[in-house]
Amino acid sequence: MNITMTLIGQSITFLAFVWFCWxxxxxxxxxxxxxxxxxxxxxxxxxxxxxxDLQLAQRxxxxxxxxxxxxxxxxxxxxxxxxxxxxxxxxxAAHDEGDRLKIAAxxxxxxxxxxxxxxxxxxxxxxxxxxxxKILAVNIDAKAHNDLIHKLAAEL
Amino acid sequence: xxxxxxxVTGYIQHHLQNLVYGKLPAGYTREDGTxxxxxxxxxxxxxxxxxxxxxxxxxxxxxxxxxxxxLVFCLLFARAARRASSVVPTGFQSFVELIVDFIDxxxxxxxxxxxxxxxxxxxxxxxxxxxxxxxxxxPVDWLPLAAAQISGNEHAFFKVVPTTDPNATLxxxxxxxxxMIFFSIKEKGLLGWIKELTLHxxxxxxxxxxxxxxxxxFLLEAVSLIAKPVSLGxxxxxxxxxxxxxxxxxxxxxxxxxxxxxxxxxxxxGWAIFHILVITLQAFVFxxxxxxxxSMAHDREEEHKHDQ
Numbered sequence: 001m002n003i004t005m006t007l008i009g010q011s012i013t014f015l016a017f018v019w020f021c022w023x024x025x026x027x028x029x030x031x032x033x034x035x036x037x038x039x040x041x042x043x044x045x046x047x048x049x050x051x052x053d054l055q056l057a058q059r060x061x062x063x064x065x066x067x068x069x070x071x072x073x074x075x076x077x078x079x080x081x082x083x084x085x086x087x088x089x090x091x092x093a094a095h096d097e098g099d100r101l102k103i104a105a106x107x108x109x110x111x112x113x114x115x116x117x118x119x120x121x122x123x124x125x126x127x128x129x130x131x132x133x134k135i136l137a138v139n140i141d142a143k144a145h146n147d148l149i150h151k152l153a154a155e156l
Numbered sequence: 157x158x159x160x161x162x163x164v165t166g167y168i169q170h171h172l173q174n175l176v177y178g179k180l181p182a183g184y185t186r187e188d189g190t191x192x193x194x195x196x197x198x199x200x201x202x203x204x205x206x207x208x209x210x211x212x213x214x215x216x217x218x219x220x221x222x223x224x225x226x227l228v229f230c231l232l233f234a235r236a237a238r239r240a241s242s243v244v245p246t247g248f249q250s251f252v253e254l255i256v257d258f259i260d261x262x263x264x265x266x267x268x269x270x271x272x273x274x275x276x277x278x279x280x281x282x283x284x285x286x287x288x289x290x291x292x293x294x295p296v297d298w299l300p301l302a303a304a305q306i307s308g309n310e311h312a313f314f315k316v317v318p319t320t321d322p323n324a325t326l327x328x329x330x331x332x333x334x335x336m337i338f339f340s341i342k343e344k345g346l347l348g349w350i351k352e353l354t355l356h357x358x359x360x361x362x363x364x365x366x367x368x369x370x371x372x373x374f375l376l377e378a379v380s381l382i383a384k385p386v387s388l389g390x391x392x393x394x395x396x397x398x399x400x401x402x403x404x405x406x407x408x409x410x411x412x413x414x415x416x417x418x419x420x421x422x423x424x425x426g427w428a429i430f431h432i433l434v435i436t437l438q439a440f441v442f443x444x445x446x447x448x449x450x451s452m453a454h455d456r457e458e459e460h461k462h463d464q
Contacts, residue, residue: 002207003323004178006215010222010318010327011334017226017284018277018331025230026276028237029256035242 125153164408169203171296171404173313174321176206178213201311215321222318225287229280255283259443266447269454271339274447281328282443288324289396289435291317293428296403319396319438322389329389332446336384339453348456353377388445395438399431 129149180186182194187201199216200206206213236252245253259282263275291299294316303314318324340349356377358369406427409420 002176002210002213003326004176004209004211004213004215006174006213006218006321006323007327007330009214009219010324011331013219013223013226014280014284014328014331015334017230018273018280020230021233021280022273022276025233025237026256026272026279029233029240029253030260030275032237032240032242033253033257036245039242 121153125149128152167408168401168404170311170313171300171315171400173203173206174215174315175217175313176200176209176213177216178206178209180205180209184208200313206313215315215323217313217315218318218321218324221291221316222284222288222324225291225318226280226284229283229287233279233283255279262444263447266444267451267454269343269451271450271454274450277335277450278443278447281446282439285319285328285392285442286436286439288318289439292320292396292399292403292435293431295424296400296407317396317400319392320400322393325393325396326385326389328392328442329385332388332449333385336449336453339450343454344456353381384449388442388449392438392442395434399427399434402427403431 177197177199179195179197180192182192184192186192187205200209200213232248233252236249240249240253256279259279260275263278267274299316300312300314304310304312315321337349340352344352354370354374354377355366356373358373360366360369403424406420406424409416409423412420
């Protein structure tokens with residue numbers, strides 16, 4: 001119970017421990033704790049932001065999906081229309097082509113007939129002249145009777 | 157109980173005597189009858205011898221336990237600090253961080269100035285004083301008997317609770333006092349500190365009046381200044397000493413028959429549970445008051461108020 005040198009010894013010990021704690025214990029512990037606090041704060045903020053981003057992305061995805069569906073429907077519609085149009089056009093073209101071919105064929109036939117007629121006429125004329133020559137036994141002056149022959153040929 | 161022959165008074169006195177190492181003067185008759193021919197440094201064999209050693213003696217048990225427990229604190233916390241990482245804390249690290257965070261919050265609330273030493277000081281005080289107080293919960297006879305067995309001396313003194321030694325508590329209070337004065341002078345300058353002691357609380361603003369107020373002011377301020385470390389040290393000492401005393405008294409009841417044994421067991425348990433609160437509270441009070449005193453040392457508010 002006496003006051004002795006122990007008092008001074010205890011004071012020195014106290015200051016030594018305080019110094020040790022001040023230099024080697026407190027700063028690293030507090031640094032680590034502050035770092036962790038910062039990390040947690042950052043993590044929470046990031047989570048908050050991620051949550052918002054997610055919501056935004058979901059909304060955007062829904063919008064995109066709806067837009068895509070609408071667009072697909074439009075495209076299909078357009079394609080259907082175009083297909084029927086093409087079919088109609090093809091039908092029309094085929095029809096026209098058929099008509100054209102028919103007309104051309106008719107024209108050719110007519111031409112063929114005419115040419116055959118012409119030929120026939122010429123042959124008939126020649127035959128007529130030859131017959132007449134034989135009948136008259138004279139040479140028909142081609143010049144003199146040309147008109148007659150032509151008249152005959154035209155009659156045939 | 158340490159033997160049949162021992163009286164109750166002797167038992168109590170034995171428990172309240174520190175293990176003292178000091179110098180006995182020449183011509184001193186020791187407890188066992190030997191006469192010292194010249195001054196000897198030795199371990200006191202009785203309370204009388206310890207008292208006769210005067211101021212220049214060391215309480216080996218007080219210093220040993222306090223330094224030992226302080227080292228336990230430093231090594232455990234330094235280890236936690238070295239291994240600390242900012243990832244998820246586990247086990248001991250989270251326990252340490254809990255205490256550090258608790259201290260940090262209290263210091264931030266009571267100490268609004270910039271001084272990186274105050275918070276570590278508060279941590280040291282809290283944990284160290286708590287550990288020293290905690291020794292009070294170890295049954296009063298265990299460690300002294302173990303020490304007697306090891307040393308081979310049946311009458312070896314051994315006090316295991318450093319905070320029941322006024323030297324320890326007042327020693328710590330003295331260190332806090334030194335820090336207070338140091339920071340007062342550092343923050344306010346020597347002149348500022350002297351002004352604080354002499355021109356406050358009575359201050360008129362006229363120098364010829366102030367001169368006559370200086371002695372009164374100084375007397376008041378000096379008393380309040382000295383009262384701080386004294387009350388700080390004695391509060392802790394008184395609480396722990398009383399607690400230790402009651403443990404010793406309960407320990408005596410253990411030897412008084414079956415009924416006494418059962419009664420003492422219940423009393424011991426009750427007092428020990430209550431004492432858990434006391435030791436924590438006293439460690440906390442010592443820490444908070446130290447921080448408050450540091451805060452007062454840094455405080456310049458008083459000066460400015462009176463300058464206006």
